[in-house]
Amino acid sequence: xxxxxxxxxxxxxxxxxxxxxxxxxxxxxxxxxxxxxxxxxxxxxxxxxxxxxxxxxxxxxxxxxxxxxxxxxxxxxxxxxxxxxxxxxxxxxxxxxxxxxxxxxxxxxxxxxxxxxxxxxxxxxxxxxxxxxxxxxxxxxxxxxxxxxxxxxxxxxxxxxxxxxxxxxxxxxxxxxxxxxxxxxxxxxxxxxxxxxxxxxxxxxxxxxxxxxxxxxxxxxxxxxxxxxxxxxxxxxxxxxxxxxxxxxxxxxxxxxxxxxxxxxxxxxxxxxxxxxxxxxxxxxxxxxxxxxxxxxxxxxxxxxxxxxxxxxxxxxxxxxxxxxxxxxxxxxxxxxxxxxxxxxxxxxxxxxxxxxxxxxxxxxxxxxxxxxxxxxxxx
Numbered sequence: 001x002x003x004x005x006x007x008x009x010x011x012x013x014x015x016x017x018x019x020x021x022x023x024x025x026x027x028x029x030x031x032x033x034x035x036x037x038x039x040x041x042x043x044x045x046x047x048x049x050x051x052x053x054x055x056x057x058x059x060x061x062x063x064x065x066x067x068x069x070x071x072x073x074x075x076x077x078x079x080x081x082x083x084x085x086x087x088x089x090x091x092x093x094x095x096x097x098x099x100x101x102x103x104x105x106x107x108x109x110x111x112x113x114x115x116x117x118x119x120x121x122x123x124x125x126x127x128x129x130x131x132x133x134x135x136x137x138x139x140x141x142x143x144x145x146x147x148x149x150x151x152x153x154x155x156x157x158x159x160x161x162x163x164x165x166x167x168x169x170x171x172x173x174x175x176x177x178x179x180x181x182x183x184x185x186x187x188x189x190x191x192x193x194x195x196x197x198x199x200x201x202x203x204x205x206x207x208x209x210x211x212x213x214x215x216x217x218x219x220x221x222x223x224x225x226x227x228x229x230x231x232x233x234x235x236x237x238x239x240x241x242x243x244x245x246x247x248x249x250x251x252x253x254x255x256x257x258x259x260x261x262x263x264x265x266x267x268x269x270x271x272x273x274x275x276x277x278x279x280x281x282x283x284x285x286x287x288x289x290x291x292x293x294x295x296x297x298x299x300x301x302x303x304x305x306x307x308x309x310x311x312x313x314x315x316x317x318x319x320x321x322x323x324x325x326x327x328x329x330x331x332x333x334x335x336x337x338x339x340x341x342x343x344x345x346x347x348x349x350x351x352x353x354x355x356x357x358x359x360x361x362x363x364x365x366x367x368x369x370x371x372x373x374x375x376x377x378x379x380x
Contacts, residue, residue, distance in 0.1 A: 014054045014315055015080045016081070017057050017071075017078065017084065018033050018057070018058040019059055019068055019075060019084070019085050020061060020086055020109070021062060021086055021091065022058075023062050023063065025219065028245065029087035029109070029110065029291075030086055034282065034285075034286060034295070035298030036084060036301055036302050037056065038278065038281060039303060040054045040056060043302070050310070057075060061086060065090065068093075068094040069095060069098055071095050072096065075099070076104055082105050082106075082107065082315070083095060083096070084301065086108065087297075088110075088111050088112075088113075088162060089112075089160070090113075090160045090161060092108045092111050092116065093120065096108065096125045097121055099124070103318070105126075107125075107126045108125075109128060109294065110129035110297040111127040111162070112165060112241070115161065115378075123321055123341075125344060126344040128297040129294070130241075130346040131347050131372060132163070132164075132168075132215075132242075133165050133169030133172070133372045134349050134372050135241050135261050135369075136166040136168065136170030136171070138173075139170055139213060139260070140172075141367075141370055142259065142261075142364075143211045144174070146353075146364070149210040149236065150181065151180065151182075151207065151210045152210065153183050153213070155185070155186055155198060155224065156186075156216075157215060157216035157217065158188070159190040162217065164215070167215035170213045170215065171213075183205055184202075190220030194227070196227070202228075202233060203231065203232075210236070211237075212233065212237045212238070214238065214239050215239075217242040217243060218243060219248065221243045222252050225252050225255065226251065235257070238258075239258060239259070241293065242292075244260055244354065245266050245292035249356075249359050254358050255359055257355075259355050261369070262293040262352045263293040263334055263352070264279075264334070265352060265363065266279070266289065267289050268289075278299060293352075296333055299332075300332040304330060305324075308323035309323075342374070348368065350366050351367055351369060352365070352367075
């Protein structure tokens with residue numbers, strides 16, 4: 001009789017699609033996809049995921065929502081099991097909708113708007129970031145408790161949902177203090193060439209605010225900061241994580257008294273040696289310093305996705321989403337992450353508080369953000 005020999009079929013590669021900006025204003029933020037690539041290298045080197053190698057396919061969305069939608073659809077047609085989308089809700093949502101509509105998992109590199117999840121896109125959408133509201137709330141708590149400041153003025157960039165979310169968090173936390181005053185708020189747009197009228201209104205206030213919450217992102221944040229300082233408004237300015245990194249320092253020379261909560265110290269010298277090791281590898285591979293501290297979220301994204309795939313025993317979108325929703329204080333390079341069926345973003349996080357003095361960062365150690373309630377995260 002013939003002996004039947006079973007030959008195992010070669011396990012097919014797992015495809016991870018990246019619908020990310022390699023040009024336009026999103027580019028420095030979407031550099032965090034480079035860290036996702038390093039994490040994939042590490043997984044492949046240690047035997048792969050579910051015994052399969054991970055391959056990537058990258059499409060440049062050019063910081064254009066229409067291109068984002070097209071990229072998401074193309075990656076799904078190529079067979080991607082996971083689609084990584086831009087570090088912003090407005091830019092990443094079109095690609096995420098295309099992926100989720102096809103039953104595929106979509107994870108944003110670092111969108112800070114909680115709508116990058118169940119409420120805005122669906123069960124299969126997640127973000128590797130903390131809610132913008134946690135960043136604003138952290139700034140408010142630190143301004144009040146550590147700096148002893150008691151009055152504030154809010155200047156919010158209404159260009160994208162993220163910056164509005166940050167100021168909502170700041171205002172909510174500031175109002176928790178019986179001894180703090182909010183002296184007013186104003187809006188501007190990231191590409192406004194001048195915020196002279198907003199500056200005039202700050203200078204006309206009967207009382208000078210002790211702190212300015214500048215909820216914006218680059219390049220508009222640097223332009224606003226330069227104009228504030230040129231107009232003699234020298235109070236401490238609190239900016240969100242989206243304004244970290246050193247790449248904008250040249251446009252505001254020798255800037256001081258600016259504070260922000262960063263994920264890590266992007267240039268190296270972070271208190272966590274594991275972070276520094278990854279940043280050294282990044283520098284060696286790409287020949288430059290990471291633009292922002294969001295860079296590590298790319299690595300954390302792949303860590304949490306791979307762990308969820310292992311737990312589910314499959315790359316199936318629904319099953320991996322269930323596994324992610326079960327994570328409670330799950331370890332990643334950015335610290336513990338938790339998800340739930342209601343929340344696909346972090347509403348509490350650990351930040352490294354940074355200050356800018358004479359155009360250089362100084363560290364004030366890790367802080368834990370206030371726990372921002374759902375009604376603040378999803379307030380319209």
